[in-house]
Amino acid sequence: MKRFLPYLAVAFFASVPLWLQDQYFLHTLVVTGIFIIAAMSLNLLLGYTGQLSLGHVAFFGIGAYVSALTSLGFSLSIFGVQITHEPWPAVVGVILGTIIAGLCGYLIGKLAFRVRGAYFVIVTISFAEVVRLVSLNWVELTNGPLALPGIPPLTLGFEWTGFATLWGKGQNYYVVLATIVLAYVLIKRIVNSPYGRAMIALRENETLATSVGVSVTKYLVLAAVISGAMAGTAGGLYAHYIQIIDPMVFMFLNTVTMVIMVITGGKGTLAGPLVGGLIFGIAPVILRDYVGPEVQWILYGLLMILIVFVLPEGIVPAVERWFTRKTGNSAAKRSALVLESSKGARS
Amino acid sequence: MSSAAVAAKPILAVEHVAVHFGGLIAISDMNFDVREGELVSLIGPNGAGKTTAFNVITGFLKPTKGRVTFRGESLNGLKPHEVTSLGLVRTFQRTSVFEKISVFENVLIGLHRRTKASLLGTILALPSERRAEAALREEVWEILRLVGIDHQADEMGGSLPYGDQRLLGVALALAANPSALLLDEPVSGMNASETGRFIDLLNKLRANGKTILLVEHDMPMVMGISDRIVVLNYGRIIANGTPSQIQNDPDVIQAYLGQGVKHA
């Protein structure tokens, strides 16, 4: 049953645009999906290596700005040197945004993993704030608070297939869904491999992990690069879907949203960010008929506190445990590692 | 068994090592070596600097002076994981296992050094990676059987009885394929039958040609199993010899009586 759950979920979500009439709700799902990708990337750092990155929105925003500027083109002068960039296709923008966000992940990883715990958290926040202030003040490049409007939508295809420009919500929905599936498979393969095991080992007991030969820097930086790049992809998709971005994308609240999604769903689980993301992506649509945005945020804050007190592991592990108890399969205990089954290789 | 070891070359050498913490001298001018295939015990009263010596040898602590060499290569400035990759692996007194991870997966993590997975291969789930993963799992079973905890493979590391946790700690270290193993008080807190099992394991490892450096308080065990014993007191070596030499050494007797320890 559990094995088919991911396929059932994909099939269900693939069918949504076929029967959903409410276009606003479809739009919500697209944006939610984009945030889910970002939350999944955060989960790799927070859940699997145990490093709380509170500057994650920086990677998202960098992906968005790089992608937007690549496809819009820009012209600026640095120290008297005139640099002009002609517009490139949106897809190239998303790829470049992913790469540059990944490079930022590398830098932050290198810089921040000299320090851990509280220091790491503060370094990541600082990084995001510096990037936000640059986006606000480098008006020549980013248009500052006036935003970058008219970002072209994604165009997919090859010369021999013809091109399709994704103007509609439904088309973007499928692109986002496909990206989520890709990201899921990518993360699943990594965390179930020796790479993921090394990351989890560092999270569980760094001293012991190094004593069996795990390099702290290598694996934490690797996680930061993949995580940053994936958040960058999400940012790129966001820019081309919303078609306008301003420095508000770097808001600390966006990072907090991602953190809440991961914590609520269950950090360090594959399905956690998906479940948490869906809840916090859709909740505003349901709540907005009853309460204002401030009350919504108060509820989210309270929920976060409640989760820490009541379900510190998050929803997914709790449901899993309930399910095992229900089916009477008491032998199956949850290991911090997410390996399929250790019994397979028994000879 | 000791005659063969005496003939062999030293593979681990601690040369003029000193460690100071601010004004406090934890180790002053320590010199000793361990030869291929030998089992050497490092003993001494509490606070003599045994664990500090381990930390220096395995790269967790930088010596203030002196150097440690392993197979002729200086370990100074190497990070712990780099020391491990040379084949010198340690266990810990307290944090010896990953508590929230199953026994099987503990050892799988221990095999880290032996995995040659490529990131791209992993992401693409290439058949070669899957074969390598299956081979790794086979190796985990071998190590678990060697140590004798294969029937507990699905238990959480932290839920094992104390003695078995120490065995798992050794299994983790063995998984890193060491040629020399450093064991930090492996039988402390074990009951007699657990200690007996552990001694059997040590003998098996020696039969496999592992070199072992042991820090231990259990004197009957140390006296029974060691080729050579190095005695530390107040950060300096006061004796270095065979168990019978150590048992009759006046300085050693003085050091232990002075501390009021009755094991010796």
Next chain:
Amino acid sequence: MDQLSQHIVNALIMGGTYALLGIGLTLIFGIMRIVNFTHGELYALGAYMMYFFATILGLNFFVSIAFAIVAGMAVGSVIEFTLLRPKRGADIDTTMLLMIGAWIVLQNVEHLTWGGIAKSIPSPLPEQPLVIGPVSISWLRVMVLGVSLFLIAATYVLINRTKLGKAMRATFQDGGTAALMGVNVNAIYTTTFALGSGLGAAAGALLGPVFVVTPTMGDLASLKAFAIVILGGLGNITGAAIGGFMLAFAEEIGAGYISSGYRDAMGFLIIIVVLLFKPTGLFARSERIG
């Protein structure tokens, strides 16, 4: 040159409130090992309380400052009592998540209570600035500096010269041992959190009349407080005081000579540079290993 002396005086005045903000945060981190994300909200609370007491109720300016500090301490105690006390001994990530939750709640409660429109607090002090040579300062800012120096001194005396301070320092050294010696560690934690929150609120009460009061003013304050604390070394009170003045100078120089848009970026650049070269902060004593 004249411009430089004006910058220095401005920095000195901001530095006093920054130091208050930093000392409050570093006290809490040093003694309780908690990364307090609500700190900026206590700063905003201080400013709103100042608006409430001085502008709405029309109380005396200085009495209002005192009331704002008391309000900050009260809210701080409640946070400590309801959220942190039940989670005593939890790891730093857990308490950090709790504090983020509390921060979001506090900020939006403020937004709900006072609305999103900025409030200004009129100063009762003379409009005419104080002019010394090439430098001119408003009397309000002179008062801000005076009060913040007074509060820094009072905190210093409290920690170094009183019995309570002694118990706090003992807890700071080693909570377990302090408990064995008969210190009521729980009471010390609540007092520390209240005191730290009070100092944050004091900074807000002082700067509220200088700038304007908005619901989101706490965000930057929190982040700046982190920068100050990092500069001084986490848990180092003297370091935080010096760090406060250093950040103010860096901001003034950055705003004056680079671009005013990057005033707020200085703190974060400082954090990154400091952590790159001296991760334990500029004034940290080296810790013994093992």
